[in-house]
Amino acid sequence: MPKKSIRIALQEAVVLEMRRDPNVIVIGEDVAGGAGCSGDRGTYGGAMGVTKGLIEEFGDERVIDTPITESALVGMAAGAAATGLRPIAELMFVDFMGVCFDQVLNQAAKFRYMFGGKATTPLVVRTMMGAGFRAAAQHSQMLYNLFTAVPGVKCVIPSNAYDAKGLLIQAIRDDDVVIFFNHKAIYDFEDEVPDEAYTIPFGEANIVREGEDVTIVAFSRMVHTANDAAKSLEKDGISVELIDPRTSSPLDEESIIESVENTGRLVIVDEGTPRCGLAGDVAGMVAEKAFHALKAPIIQVTAPHTPVPFSPVLEDAYIPSAAKVEEAVRKVMTMSRDAVSAS
Amino acid sequence: MALDKEALLAVYRTMQTIRVFEDRVHVENTTGDIPGFVHLYAGEEAIATGVCCNLTDADAIGSTHRGHGHCIAKGCDVKAMMKELFGKKEGLCGGKGGSMHIADMERGMLGANAIVGGSPPLAIGAALSHKTRGTDGVAVSFSGDGASNQGTCFESLNMAVVLKLPCIFVFENNGFGEGTGADYHVGSGDIGGRAAAFGMPMTKVDGVDFFAVQEAAAEAIGRARRGEGPSAIEADVVRFYGHYEGDPQGYRKKGEGDEMRATRDCLKNFRDKTLGDGTLTATELDAIDAEIAQLIDEAVVEARAAEFPSVNDLLTDVYISY
Amino acid sequence: MADSIAAITVPQWGLSMTEGQVIEWLKDVGETIEVGEEIVLLETSKIAGPVEAQVGGTLLRRIAAVDEVLPVGGLLGVVSAEEVSDSDIDAFVASFNENFVVVAAEQEEESAEPLFVEVSERSIAYTKEEPADGAGDATPLLLLHGFGGDTNAWMFNMGALAQDRPVYAIDFPGHGRSSKDVGDYGLAELRDAAFGFLDAQGITKAHLVGHSMGGAVALEMAASQPARVASLGLIAPAGFGQPVNGDYIEGFIAAERRKEMKTVLAQLFADPALVSRDMVNGVLRYKRIDGVAGILRQIGDDLLAGPRADGDSGLKPIAVIWGAADRVIAPPDSSDPSFTLISDAGHMPHMEKASEVNRILSGLFRNADAG
Incomplete structure (x- = not known):
């Protein structure tokens, strides 16, 4: 099967859906x-x-360049979604949600419930997140946790090209508001991707590798970081089960709980900041629903609670590394309930 | 385009329905049986009616937190609206929206909107939808003088011009952004002029003169339907009641609302004009008044008697609950 | 170095297999091994299965230890028909390892992608295995997979069956990597597609082996153009008088999630542990593609419509193979000499008891070629 990058997989998804449904449009800056x-x-x-060349096939009526006014662009997409179109609004960097959060938070996310189920808002906001590009504090945040906290919004976090295509097509066909988060550092990561259109249901985690000793739940780019750590740990006989939830809302709680019930140990790897983040959310869920299975405390590997720094030395230290994940796994392997109560 | 007799009677029925609805909600609200915040449109009927009488169900409008009038003018069911205000299951939004979020997508009513400046981006979206789908439909954004200062509003005006969208921006300048005067908070004092500065035709009208509003709206909507892009209307108008029900209105000189009701009443203006030039008769209008009085009475009685939602409804209409 | 020394290597089961882990040695050093005998049990990310001997002799040495992971083509052990010295074995192993990297890279290059051919304006994916030596002109074999399956179903059979003849396995239209725009769709269309494939390859006559739905297709082919069928191997065939389990078909069509799919696929095997994560993912990947749901519905309805042929089709030569624990199509009660009931196998005897199935089929083809 042909290997394709996340960038190409995303483009294929957009093109296939625009061909399939004339109501699908792309709106955004450039x-x-x-x-x-x-x-x-x-x-x-x-x-x-990702949308390069689309205007040649679909014209400027369906590939719409907007001024750099994110409120109008996302709000317009929400209004268009509520009145018959299926817009893909492209928000260059998720950091820019700062200037248009209302359009998601108070408008699009609310319509279905607030209007008593009589409105559908098939809106996709596709955006980019993550550190690693020396882009510093206003172009490097994760922020997926903010949207995961909003009822009425689905949050999709693909980590590989196969998932990216299937999840984006699912998002475009979905009747609810979907925020689609791509990590900027993995656009060129390649995977086997079918040429045809296909969909991956939301709320279905991918078990990246099966293992018996420790469960790692990782999101987006961190799936690869965690996988590197797992490969290294395997050489020392530590068997890691790696779970990529694919969507943070809805979250596949069942797969995570099942895995923790099997391993008894959980490490969560999240490039976001530590407070009120995805890692804490998963940790809380497992502590509540699988406490009986835990042999050791849950460890969260996250970025520090700082803005994303600029200097390469600082940014490299900011992003959770495979070494940090490995360290966390080794630590959780040495811990037990007895050791915790004794210490 | 002059309205025929039938159309004029329909217009009067709409304006009178809004007025009686709002006056009655003002009274009912004091009983404590209407939960939450209510913002009344009384005094501004000519604008919603003058604009929406040029629209069909296929056209969309975005509204404000003061949205009852827009709903009624756009054809929403009055009894279902009243039930929604009382938080009942048979309300227009199943009791999940309330006064500030009444919507009826089938009537092209995209919702009252409790975020000031919420409607312009949604309205340009609905306009884009019409443009992309190749219909001759249009969208109208209703905003107050307060919303006219929001960035969303400016961004939307610009976007509408850039994309040549079939959108009409109607600014209802009732002189107040909550408890602050427009003379203070609109820096230039010229809302319509701002819209014009973005590059679209603009008209200023007397918002208590139905005929002036209707004429300006018909022209702007016609332009949009012909694919000639967006327009703006600034309508100066009066707000009989406070910002919200229960507003002590200390920021307003005592009796100002009543004074406006006596001197700047769009319904009285309409009656005087149509009776004066002989197009309508007092008998016809009185008959409508009686009909509306009964309708609103029934609406309140039925709303009070209606069932509240079941607690099970808490978790419906959302894709997942945790 | 003695010429009689031969390597037992990690086979490639399916296109995506890159490595295998040694689970258990089934033969001791010094034991005599017949061709086709199971020597060592390997596990891949998809499935576990036995490695069969391609040459006979005495097992001289186990090179790979239990739990060791080897790439496809890697050296598992060494056999020889003659007595050889330890130093000869050492030299053989050293020479093998020296040359191995190059061989493996070439192998991967050649076989990582399926081949495609146009049949009635649709693209049919297939794999082909050529016999090792001199049997290229023998009557070829065409393998026809079951409902929702693809060429990977034959991962344990292609190598063994290709000892004597070229072996082709196709992805039916609407399956695997073949075109999904199939239009109206049923067993008749699958039959025509299989003949179309043979035409495209210039094959006038072939041995046919069909599993389940593929068995029904093989029966249709034999009924419509018997002269083109050298022999008929039917593995748990549909259309043979035994009803298809509707729960399985409906469950397969309905399952969208990993867990549901795993439960459904478990019905295929006598040992449900054979259903691996990769197997489930592979089926889900296929099922998620646009159009597949409709394809499965159509063919599923056709399969459930009832028996098409009665049990005794009168076609000879024929071999009918069934797993005793088949929960998808229950085995018939038959004492016909052409019928073999395999214990400890479910609906997938060609995977679960590959060597036995391969032995029966090889015998069938040899007899048919001779007769």
Whole structure:
């Protein structure tokens, strides 16, 4: 099967769905690019080139460049979604949600419930997150935890190209508001991706590797970091079960609990900040629902509680590394309930 | 385009329905049986009616926290609205929205909106939807003078011009953003001028003159339907009641609301004009008044008698609950 | 170095297999091994299965230890028909390992992707295994997989059956990597597609082996153009008079999630532990593709519509193989000499008891070729 990058997988998803359904449109800043310029139209194609070339096939009526006004762009997409279109609103960086949060939080997310189930809002906001590009505090945050906290929003966090395509097609066909988070550092990661359209249901975790000693739950780019750690730990006979939840809302609690019931140990790896984050959310859920199975405390490996720094030395230290994950796993392997109460 | 007699009677029925609905809610609210916040539209009927009488169910409107009038003018069921205000299961939103979030997608009513400046982005979205789908439908954004200062509003005005959207921005300047005067909070004092500065045609009208509103709206909507892009209307109007029900209105000179009711009443203006030029008769209008009085009476009686939602409804209409 | 020394290597079971882990040695050093005998049990991410001897002789040495993970083509052990010295064995192993990396890389390069051929404007994916030496002109074999399956179903059979003849396995239209735009769809269309494939390969006559739904297709082929069928191997066939378990078909069509799918697939095997994470993921990946749900519905309805042929089709030569613990299509009560009931196997005897099935089928083909 052909290997494709996340970038290509995402583009295939958008193109296939735009061909399939004339109501699917792309709205965003520079999704085509070049409007009102002296050079070529359509060469920009979004911050990561995902929508590059689409304007040639679908025209500027369906690949819509907007001014750099995120409230109007996301709000417009919400309004269009409530009135018959299936917009994919491209928000270059999730950090920009700061200027348009209301359009998701108070508008799009609320329609279905607030209007008594009589409205559907098939809106996808596709955005980019994550550190690693030396882009510093305003272009590197994760923020998926903020949206996971909002009822009425589904949060999709693909870690590989196969999932990216299937989850994006699912998102476009979904009748609820979906925020689709791509980590900027893994756009070129390749995987076997079918040429056809396919969907992956939300709330179905991927068991990346099976193991018996420790469960690791990791999100987005951290799935790869955790997998590196697991490979290294395997050499020392420590068997890791790695779970990629794929979506943080809905969350596949069942798969996580089942795994912890088998291993009795849990490490959560989350590039977000530590307070009120996904790691804490999963830890709380497991502590409540699988306490009986835990042989040791849950360890959370997260970024520190600081803005994302600029200097490479600082940023590298900020992002959870495979070494840190390994350390956490080795630590959790040495801990037990007795040791905790004794210490 | 002059309205025929039948259309005029329909317009009067709409305005009178809004007025009686709001006056009655003002009274019912004092009983404590209407939960939450209520913002009344009384005094501003000519705007919602003058705009919406040019629209069909296929056209969309975005509204404000003061949205009852827009709902009624857009054809929402009055009894279901009253039930929604009382928080009942048979309310327009199943008792989950309330006064500030009444919506009826089938009527193109995208919802009252409790975020000031909430409606312009949604309205341009509905306009984009019409444009993309190739219909001749339009969208109207209703905003107050307060919302006219929000960034969402400016962004939407610009977007509508950039994308040449079939959208009409109607600014209802009732002189107050909550408890602060428009003379203070609108820096330039010229809301319509701001819209014009974004590059769209703009008209200022007297918001208590139904005929002026209707004429300006018909022109703007016609332009949008023909694919000629967005327009703006600024309508100066009066707010009979406070910002919200229970508002002590200390920021307002005593009796101002009543004074406005006596001097700037759009319904009285409409009656005087249509009776004066002989197009309508007092008998016809009185008959409508009686009909509306009974309708609102029934609406209140039925709303009070209606069932509340079941507690099980708490977890419906959302994709997942934890 | 003695020429009679031969390597037992890690086979490639299915296109995606890259390595295998040694679970258990089934033969001791010094034991005599017949061709086709099971020597060592391997586990891949997809499934566990036995490695069968391709050459006979005495097991001289176990190179791979239990739990060791080896790449496809890696050296498991050494056999020889003659007595050889330890130094000869050492030299053989050293030479094998020296050359191994290159061989493995080439192998992967050649076999990682399926082949495709156009049949009636649809793309049919297939794999082909050529016999080792001199049997390229023998009547070829075509393998026809079951409902919702693909060529991977034959991972334990292709190598063994290709000792004597070229072996082809296709993904039916609507399955595996073949086209999913199949239009109206049933066993008749699958039959035509299989003939179309043979035409495209220039094959006039072939041995047919069909499993389950593929068995029904093979029966249809034999009924419509008997002259093109050299022999018929039917493994737990549909269309043979035995009803198909509707719960299985409906469950397979309905399952969208890992857990549901695992429960459904467990019905295929006598030992449900054979259902691995990769097997479940592979089936889900297929089922998620646009159009597949409709395809499965159509063919599922056709399969459930009832028996198409009665049990004795009158076709000879024929071998009918059934797992005694088959929960999808229960085995018939038959004493016909062409019928073999395999104990400790479910609906997938060609996977669960591959060597036995391979032995029966090889015998069938040899007899048919001779007769």
